[in-house]
Amino acid sequence: MADAAEQTDDEKMAAEWAAANGEGGTGEPARILNQDEIDSLLGFDKGAENELRGMQALINTGLVNYERLPMLEIVFDRMVRVMSTSLRNLTSDNVEASIDQISSVRFGDYLNSVPLPAMISVFKAEEWDNYGLLVVDSALIYSIVDVLLGGRRGTAAMRIEGRPYTTIERSLVERMVHVVLADLSAAFDPLSPVSFRFDRLETNPRFAAIARPGNAAVLIKIRVDMEDRGGRMEIIIPYATLEPVRELLLQQFMGEKFGRDNIWETHLASELYHTDVELAAVLGEVGMKLSDTINWKIGSTLMLPTTPDDLIDLRCGERSLYIGKMGRKSGNIAIQIEGDAPQGDEA
Numbered sequence: 001m002a003d004a005a006e007q008t009d010d011e012k013m014a015a016e017w018a019a020a021n022g023e024g025g026t027g028e029p030a031r032i033l034n035q036d037e038i039d040s041l042l043g044f045d046k047g048a049e050n051e052l053r054g055m056q057a058l059i060n061t062g063l064v065n066y067e068r069l070p071m072l073e074i075v076f077d078r079m080v081r082v083m084s085t086s087l088r089n090l091t092s093d094n095v096e097a098s099i100d101q102i103s104s105v106r107f108g109d110y111l112n113s114v115p116l117p118a119m120i121s122v123f124k125a126e127e128w129d130n131y132g133l134l135v136v137d138s139a140l141i142y143s144i145v146d147v148l149l150g151g152r153r154g155t156a157a158m159r160i161e162g163r164p165y166t167t168i169e170r171s172l173v174e175r176m177v178h179v180v181l182a183d184l185s186a187a188f189d190p191l192s193p194v195s196f197r198f199d200r201l202e203t204n205p206r207f208a209a210i211a212r213p214g215n216a217a218v219l220i221k222i223r224v225d226m227e228d229r230g231g232r233m234e235i236i237i238p239y240a241t242l243e244p245v246r247e248l249l250l251q252q253f254m255g256e257k258f259g260r261d262n263i264w265e266t267h268l269a270s271e272l273y274h275t276d277v278e279l280a281a282v283l284g285e286v287g288m289k290l291s292d293t294i295n296w297k298i299g300s301t302l303m304l305p306t307t308p309d310d311l312i313d314l315r316c317g318e319r320s321l322y323i324g325k326m327g328r329k330s331g332n333i334a335i336q337i338e339g340d341a342p343q344g345d346e347a
Contacts, residue, residue, distance in 0.1 A: 069249040079187035100221040108213025111205040130241035131210040140231025211238040282313040
């Protein structure tokens with residue numbers, strides 16, 4: 001009887017295990033969900049072209065969107081306009097600079113995507129006490145070298161991929177980097193004066209690690225065209241570098257001068273000068289109890305501690321503007337202004 005009971009318990013456990021695995025006594029294995037069904041449960045749309053899926057979406061949710069800093073786009077738009085003129089003066093060629101894309105990336109992911117050999121310029125924001133990177137691709141490097149060394153127009157720069165850059169190429173690109181960093185400083189000046197100083201030039205991304213791999217950074221891709229030549233440069237600035245001016249970058253000013261409209265300011269100032277205001281001449285002040293004021297009647301006299309030679313306070317609302325002496329002019333009581341009323345600690 002004991003063996004029969006133990007066998008019955010074993011059969012029950014086997015049946016429960018089979019039910020948990022979806023066999024149900026039929027011998028069929030449990031059905032495994034495919035990727036489409038998993039995406040449907042997680043709420044992803046299969047037809048969306050740019051939709052992130054699975055674990056990648058969960059990882060990238062920690063990225064900060066650059067659109068939370070709307071003023072940054074205005075700054076770099078100003079930079080490319082200034083840079084077009086600066087590069088024309090450097091190369092004596094027709095140069096056009098434009099922004100291809102502004103996006104947010106993880107710093108480590110971007111460094112891993114930089115093709116080798118690379119020319120990575122590390123610069124420091126002196127006032128912010130942090131760093132950024134300026135990466136120049138091979139097409140722009142060969143184009144700048146060709147232009148600065150007198151290459152003919154209409155002929156593409158000869159490229160030898162895979163070889164390290166020479167000292168002459170590094171020196172010429174460094175000249176261009178100094179010009180670009182000066183234009184970047186000029187673009188930030190109306191917002192917050194900052195000096196971007198060239199620190200060093202690296203060819204290996206491992207030696208250009210200025211932030212932790214998981215830190216978020218802003219990536220700005222700039223296209224530089226010189227007639228039939230050109231290339232691309234990329235500026236990557238960690239969010240930690242922009243932290244000192246984060247409050248300013250959150251503002252949504254319009255216009256090149258960051259919200260200042262001189263015409264409107266002049267008009268507003270001229271209209272304010274024609275505004276009517278009321279001035280009150282305070283002959284004196286005295287402190288009294290509420291019980292005394294309740295007992296006032298018609299004909300009651302209030303004694304003020306003011307003499308004819310005392311200065312009278314002229315106020316607009318609660319603010320004292322002028323002080324003067326009381327007198328008469330043409331049968332009217334008048335106040336002759338002696339000067340401005342003392343403000344702050346002087347009062």
